[in-house]
Amino acid sequence: MYNFFNFTLSELEEYITNLGWEKYRAKQLFSFIYAKGCDDFLNISVLKKIERKFLSERFIIPKLEFSKTKDFDGTTKFLFKLFDNQAVESVLIPMKEGKNTICVSTQVGCKMNCKFCATAKLGFIRNLQAWEIVYQVWYIYNYIKKTTHKTPNIVFMGMGEPLDNYDNTIKAILILNSEFGLSISRRRITLSTCGVIPKIEMLKKDLAYINLAISLNAADNIKRSYLMPINNIYPIEELINCVKDFPMPERKRLTFEYVMIKDFNDKQEDIKNLIKLLKPIKCKINLIPLNKHIFTDNLLPSDNKTIEEFAQRLRDKNMFVTVRKSKGESINAACGMLVAAMR
Structure with a gap:
């Protein structure tokens, strides 16, 4: 069948x-x-x-077993049990004015081994098939339709590196994007990547005008390679050169995600390096306080004062900056915390 x-x-x-x-x-x-x-x-x-x-x-029409847990802030984490007894997590994040964001996973585990990410500790188990990606959105979309008719935003920021599962991720997005299906516009879909340059080049041709977010986290190669081993293969300069001409939706900016880590990437020299690196690009910088979990070892989050000062210094140089407020931390649903531990 x-x-x-x-x-x-x-x-x-x-x-x-x-x-x-x-x-x-x-x-x-x-x-x-x-x-x-x-x-x-x-x-x-x-x-x-x-x-x-x-x-x-x-x-x-598959029906996966699932469990869900809800945080006091309204964030809901869904754990879907797959047919091979693996599991994957998705997150429903409530936003302002009744809007919602669905955070979707593309792999069971991950190969990238980023130091701040719990999923990395699983290692890589397997890619999700396109239908397993679509199912996460379809199920949660129908779950929220009981209380709202507003189309959610979709972020591919869950378990796994989306571009490491390129074909299935692209196919899933095309299905979600269909005007006769869920009809989720590309303007509402954000794909986050740690920077797999050959696949980004393919994405420019196969799925232009989708929102692209780059997990950057440091503005020099030594620090970024420590946090993200993929930087040893695709260093910062090559990554920036690759994404600076990425075709974005009208009035949208390329996003650079920057996890704030105490006494590591939150100093004055980091601000200077970040400005020098990103000033020529139409972009926004999304500062994300490190979400501490059992796998972050000696890494600690920057304090709120440091983050605000960091953001202001960037704004003083006319950089577009947002500070992400963590949601779902108490249920291990915040950025970098998905690990499907309940399986």
Whole structure:
């Protein structure tokens, strides 16, 4: 049987027309399964009973076991148990004015071994298939539709490096982006990467005008290589040269994420290096206080005063800066804390 969540609209249209059905039936199926949250072909009212039965015998709409935990700030973490008994975590983050952000995972574990990230301690177990990525969004999207009709933002910042699972990540985004499905605009989707340069070059052609966030965390190669071993392969200068012409949505800026670590990357020299590095680029710098967990070892978060002073020094040089407020820390759902420990 085929997994419905593994089909892009064009792939489903091809399958449907090969059956001798009208092409528009694929759009109807996308609409019922994604936009209306239908989880059973037998309930698709626009189809004849014989057609519903036919589809139910050839496609599955998977249902994963899950558990969820909720923080006092409203953040909800979902742990999905996969069919091979692995597990992956996603996070629903409440924002202002009833808006929501869904943080999505793309791998079980991760190869990148960044020092501040709990997922790294799992090592790399496997890539998620496209349908496993789509399922996270589909399930949580339908979960929040009970209380809001506002389309959520999607951030690929969960477990794993999205560009290390390139084909499945791109396919999942195309499915989520379909106007007959969840219809989540590329302007609402942010893909975060530690800087896999060859895949970023591919992304420029395959999925231009998506929001791109670069996990930077230091403005010199020695410090960044200590935090992020991938910098030994793709050093800062090459990374900046690669992303400076990335085609972004109109009025959007390239994002550089910078985890603030006490007495490591929060000094005056770090500010100077960061300004020199990023001043020529239309970008925003997102300062993220390190979320302390059992795997951060000797790393400590910068204090609030240091972070605010750091941000102001950058703003004084006309840099666009935001300071991310951590959410979900008490349930290990904040940035860098996902590890699927409950599995």
